[in-house]
Amino acid sequence: MSAGTDSSRRRNLSAVLRLVHTRRGLSRAELTRLTRLNRSTIGGLVAELAQLGLVVEAEPAIDGVGRPSPRIEPNPDVLAVTVNPDVDAVTVGLVGLGGVVRARVRRATRRVPTPERAATVADGVIRKLLARSPRARVIGLGVGVPGLVREADGTVVLAPHLGWRDQPVADVFTAGTSIQARVANDARLAAVAEATFGAAAGHRSVVYLNGSASGIGGGVLIEGRPLRGRSGFAGELGHTTVNPDGARCHCGRRGCLETEVTRDRLLAALGLADAAPEDLEGRLLADDSPARPEITRQLDWLAQAMIDFSNAFDPELIILGGFLGSLQAADPARLDDAIARQAFAALGTPPEIRRATLGPDLPVIGPAELIFESLIADPK
Ligand SMILES: [Zn+2]
Known part of the structure; x- marks a missing residue:
């Protein structure tokens, strides 16, 4: 393989996975053109991503100059779980690599949930959803919160409408769902989602x-x-x-x-x-x-x-x-x-x-990007 040093190979692996994710699949010929890597390097990188279970090679599609070229798709079983706590509900999503929403469930709550309550409600929904997806490979839990979030340690410093102040929300969700959680401001994540897949x-x-x-x-x-x-x-x-x-x-x-x-x-x-x-x-x-x-x-x-x-x-x-x-x-x-x-x-x-x-999928796709972003940055 001619992918050069380990660090450049990792960078290339990341670049290929990013394209497969953001374009929701593309032909191998397009990958070669967009990355400006040679065909055998692309072949090696795709094989490695396939071995990691992150991409699948689909039936050849006809490329831009009329030749059939294998299509590289994101593996739909690689999932991010998402949670959006709100004043009157907790919404849980399952999102496949490629930003495809597989499920979105809104559970109304009788009162404004605490972080612990939101995590418990989410955990019940997540277990039900995953029981129906035996092939699912969950890589993380992304939580979008309307408020000030210190992303480094997942602390919600202030979410005025939820009444959350200085709450270790990432830790609470990791403990409550047994899935490694990350937290960010919901609108920041929505901006990323619209810039990746939307307007x-x-x-x-x-x-x-x-x-x-x-x-x-x-x-x-x-x-x-x-x-x-x-x-x-x-x-x-x-x-x-x-x-x-x-x-x-x-x-x-x-x-x-x-x-x-x-x-x-x-x-x-x-x-x-x-x-x-x-x-x-x-x-x-x-x-x-x-x-x-x-x-x-x-x-x-x-x-x-x-x-x-x-x-x-x-x-x-x-x-x-x-x-x-x-x-x-x-x-x-x-x-x-x-x-x-x-x-x-x-x-x-x-x-x-x-x-x-992105409409009603927007709040769910945003927190999933938080999880996919770290996977893409280092696919191994
Ligand atoms: Zn103000």
């Missing part, structure tokens, strides 16, 4: 904003790398001040993006107590929507924040998820115009605004 696939500098019932989360990707900061707290974009005279935020300040741009205020303007995401969007998009003034008001605050993010990060794309996508759809030109007029980055090419595309 930002193939893009390297991306700002992601998600609006949910519990606020606005964010994630930033700079030149292909997720922005973490010293403790992993970077990306709390929802607490950007947009209106110093605005309402008091739970963080203690006034007029944060997430206090001015809220799902609750949109629901109130529509005279609703609650609504499923698609119902909310339908009502916001109606021509005679009574929420029109509130939509405009929120879009203008959102634009202020997005202009700041454009100036700070110079992204190619800004991805909007959750109700922020619905807000934008209600008046698509308003954000584009504001950014094109006011952002410095727009002196070059203004960032494109897109909606998140």
Whole structure:
């Protein structure tokens, strides 16, 4: 084999597995072209990954110049288990290498779960799911938490909506499920998922904003790398001040993006107590929507924040998820115009605004990437 030294062979092994994962399989000819390695080196690397049980060789597909070339697929039995604890439920996912969601189960909880309770609920669901997947090879458990997470030791420093403070969540989940757990902020993971498989696939500098019932989360990707900061707290974009005279935020300040741009205020303007995401969007998009003034008001605050993010990060794309996508759809030109007029980055090419595309799978794919990322970094 001509893969050179051990460290370059490992790097190549990692590069091949990354391509097989992010493209959900590709032909051997494409692998050769994209890695610029020679065919026999690729053959050796694929054989090694197959021996490790990470990839499978499928029936030949016709390559770009019309020749049949074996297809290399991620082994679907290599699984990450995921958990998303929320104020009223614990969601468990099984995700195959290649980011394919095999199962997603939401268990409602009567009250806001503690980390221990969330781990117990998750463990019950995981056991049932895995009993139905005898070939499954679980490589880790990824937990996405809406809050500040110190990723190095898996401590949730503060998750205000869950009421978790200084909790060793990775340890609690590892003990409660007997699967090695890692924890990160859910919005940061969602940004990675959208950049790997969704609206930002193939893009390297991306700002992601998600609006949910519990606020606005964010994630930033700079030149292909997720922005973490010293403790992993970077990306709390929802607490950007947009209106110093605005309402008091739970963080203690006034007029944060997430206090001015809220799902609750949109629901109130529509005279609703609650609504499923698609119902909310339908009502916001109606021509005679009574929420029109509130939509405009929120879009203008959102634009202020997005202009700041454009100036700070110079992204190619800004991805909007959750109700922020619905807000934008209600008046698509308003954000584009504001950014094109006011952002410095727009002196070059203004960032494109897109909606998140992974939908209900997004919260599950994100934490799985946390697990697959370490596998890909060192496949052996
Ligand atoms: Zn705040």
